[in-house]
Amino acid sequence: MLKKKIRVTVWNEFRHEKSDAAVKKIYPDGIHAVIAAHLNKQEGIIAGTAVLDQPEHGLTRETLTGTDVLTWWGHIAHSEVSDEIVNRVQERVLEGMGLIILHSGHHSKIFKRLMGTTCNLRWREANEKERLWNVEPGHPVTDGLGDYFELPHEEMYGERFDIPNPDKLVFISWFEGGEVFRSGCCYERGHGRIFYFQPGHETYPIYYDTNVMQVITNAVRWAAPRIIKKIETPNSPPIENLPSPA
Amino acid sequence: MLKKKIRVTVWNEFRHEKSDAAVKKIYPDGIHAVIAAHLNKQEGIIAGTAVLDQPEHGLTRETLTGTDVLTWWGHIAHSEVSDEIVNRVQERVLEGMGLIILHSGHHSKIFKRLMGTTCNLRWREANEKERLWNVEPGHPVTDGLGDYFELPHEEMYGERFDIPNPDKLVFISWFEGGEVFRSGCCYERGHGRIFYFQPGHETYPIYYDTNVMQVITNAVRWAAPRIIKKIETPNSPPIENLPSPA
């Protein structure tokens, strides 16, 4: 039995990498290039990329129709993403496409749209250590991970994170400076699956980390759709045996 | 100890009651007038009203600041509600205000905004019987209700209802024609509580029903805020003992 590959589109704002030398050094071709290259080495996954400054932000109807799972990294230019494209992505997620929101994507229009909340959080840039605890070792997203893994330097994201109660919370992070964070959150909306994953500040080589990339790969597999289907408002057929109005 | 009254604003589109003689007969002063009159008879509750055609839809900043719980009925004019007012109501809910969405309000901008989904459903107008089963007899919203209650004639709303998994599902409805519906759904978003309650088609005297009004009264008490607080994005203070970057 041939199984179809999961088609991923890796979306990136792609601005820091052009304007900030330190970021450019880590990600010379952009964060998206590193993530897509990694995914393309995984069995059963094929990944392309799209960036903010392309026409339609690279997310044409054709591209989305050919996408099973979309990953999203944005930070300084959330407001430049057009509402039309946000509508289009939301519609596609509700029809079944998977969506993986990375790091500062918590404040993207599309994540706030799907969550219905501010998605605000506490933060600090202090090169501190993060330890991500795996609270669901039996979940597909944590496949192959141990009890926890560490990132030697990350931006701190802390509670309270203003999100709906996750359908499944899979990682809780500990930060050296005294904060905690729900850093891996699974949601189901419409027919689609959404995963928020906190690591990925642009000034650290987070997307070269083996554990981080294992989680993203797992999340792609978990979020791949079983159906893609419009969500309608059917008027049920009349029924013959109902009483007349009083 | 004097306890402050819960301040309710009963919002109504108030269009059917003007244009449709059958509806006008049931609700000569509008659905809002009937709901508010009922609530004003309850201990510890004080209710006012607001309608679509007032300036700012009757939902000025002053009104919302003075509102603990907002109830919402709309149907044919969802698109006339301005996005600015929707933003304002959403912000207030996330800060802690309670929100009770009635019947066809499932397609209101504010409910779709807070849920992040289409909120689509199946429907039929056939004067059929609805039976609402109480699946959470210990929950504040079902206080005083029995195992189930019936409405002799209602519009059918059926599954699949495209909503996020409710934080608590309190009613499931049976319809004579063969459908079921999650007709009482509790959510928590930001610091606010939201209750969706299905009964209330404008051509039936639903808001004169004792059980329906008991549920709405209970929901008002359940959704009344414990805190009202802006949701911010604090930059945590720097910490002295963290390592230098590598």
Place this chain on the structure above:
Amino acid sequence: MLKKKIRVTVWNEFRHEKSDAAVKKIYPDGIHAVIAAHLNKQEGIIAGTAVLDQPEHGLTRETLTGTDVLTWWGHIAHSEVSDEIVNRVQERVLEGMGLIILHSGHHSKIFKRLMGTTCNLRWREANEKERLWNVEPGHPVTDGLGDYFELPHEEMYGERFDIPNPDKLVFISWFEGGEVFRSGCCYERGHGRIFYFQPGHETYPIYYDTNVMQVITNAVRWAAPRIIKKIETPNSPPIENLPSPA
């Protein structure tokens, strides 16, 4: 890449089929034989059986170690299942084995043990029609199912069903006589997945129904473990840099 088959053990009380001629006519070799035969025709699944009157109820340590997913049908002899075997099954589920509870298994010791509640419900035997609504069309358990499917005659199981809030509710049933029921409920406990599925009264040929068997097959695939791992109480290593007691 060769993928291992999912090893299923189909457990049955196997009493009605011996003592009741009508049941024997439908299931001459027992309910378990019909379910296992169906599963053995599915790609990637291999199924064996076990019954109450075998030594250790057919659930030896060896059998459980070789079982990825256990399905359970019981009714009149729940009390004859030994507590020792219930402990053993519970331990294995928490370590990661999938468990599918069928119909009257809602009152089995193992289901009540894992839920922590009475699992009581409303019931009636009246040959009535059941319609199962698919409320999660994107979920693996409903793969290939339509908006709903029907069983022409089933025992009515109705709300309130005394269970914890399901982690995911996938089916809600409508019964001709006026009741509703949460008839497909997903849970995660320890590292294991549990699915409760209501159809299966012994006097109707429910386990020959195409849709019912599709759901059970889907549930087997969904509940198959990703890890099997003891759940321990580790004493974390001492840390050097902590303060002395005050």
Place this chain on the structure above:
Amino acid sequence: MLKKKIRVTVWNEFRHEKSDAAVKKIYPDGIHAVIAAHLNKQEGIIAGTAVLDQPEHGLTRETLTGTDVLTWWGHIAHSEVSDEIVNRVQERVLEGMGLIILHSGHHSKIFKRLMGTTCNLRWREANEKERLWNVEPGHPVTDGLGDYFELPHEEMYGERFDIPNPDKLVFISWFEGGEVFRSGCCYERGHGRIFYFQPGHETYPIYYDTNVMQVITNAVRWAAPRIIKKIETPNSPPIENLPSPA
């Protein structure tokens, strides 16, 4: 309108306080005495106590009938609690009584019974600092608390905590040594509400802490029952208009 007081029974194993001089110094009359004294100073609450070595562990049918909320502290003698009393408490919780499980009560028979899981966790005694983050500032259990509060010395309890997904997670703890913990967890089972709260190692004066006692007081109010009702298995009345069997 006179509102009835919430009747609390504070249960304690009461063994450490007799055998361990350091614990006796902190709690000369037992942990239960300190908790009950605090609750008795709160408006609308009246608290009594019960301990393991009383007949029926102090939890006679009369006592439980007169109890709205039971708090539970145990550690070294969980196995001495009789199964009969555990059954009785479980039955009462499912009928509506509130239950607050403190600290090492995570391994009590009653908590494991109601959760269905091992309730295992990671631990370390190292006098380390704990910081409890309030992730639900709008929830009744966190009423009056700030963004977080600290305990200068506590036993570390860490993830993975083997519990069902909480119905509402209200506190997440940070520990100095590098662990995190879901330290405030709300559940609803049957008609009853259950709150697990992690602080309370016997060698520290935790139950004299203002914030800890505020949380316990809030939890008592949140868990107080709205109804107390047996959970039955009703055979629904026959219905006349159903078809004959095929």
